[in-house]
Amino acid sequence: CADFVASKQMQNIRMELRGKAVVLMGKNTLIRKGLEMGHAVHPDAGLDVLRSNIRGNIGFIFATNCQLDDIREILGKHVRDSAAKSGQVAKANLSLPAGPTGMDPSQTAFFQALNIGTKIVKGQIELVSEFPILKKDERVSPSA
DSSP: OOTTOOHHHHHHHHHHHTTTEEEEEOOHHHHHHHHHHHHHHOGGGOHHHHHHTOOSSOEEEEESSSOHHHHHHHHHHTOOOOOOOTTSBOSSOEEEOSEEOOOOGGGHHHHHHTTOOEEEETTEEEESSOEEEEOTTSBOOTTO
């Protein structure tokens, strides 16, 4: 899925694959239409199965002068962590650990708005217990 991939990141992947593979990105509706037309001409090729599995923005990489393991390795080099955005599916669990936050007591309203239990210890806010923010495979909410 090509969602949430920066254009610079995509450019670097294309440059590294140059001469080894062809990267094809396009409008989703055109890709689906092309697969539908291909299925009409070649019904045994399995293009209908491929078409039914397309979700979100996608691209295709066709190996021309390399093995698929080479492409996998190149793509693996360009994987970057990024901040969770509202509406995305969380890929990992994330929680705030219990303990001191380093924030001064005037900022307790922030935690109260999110129903996070706090207490003030030695002039700073301390979380009473661990607070889960993201759960794996669930959508990220705007408040997370």
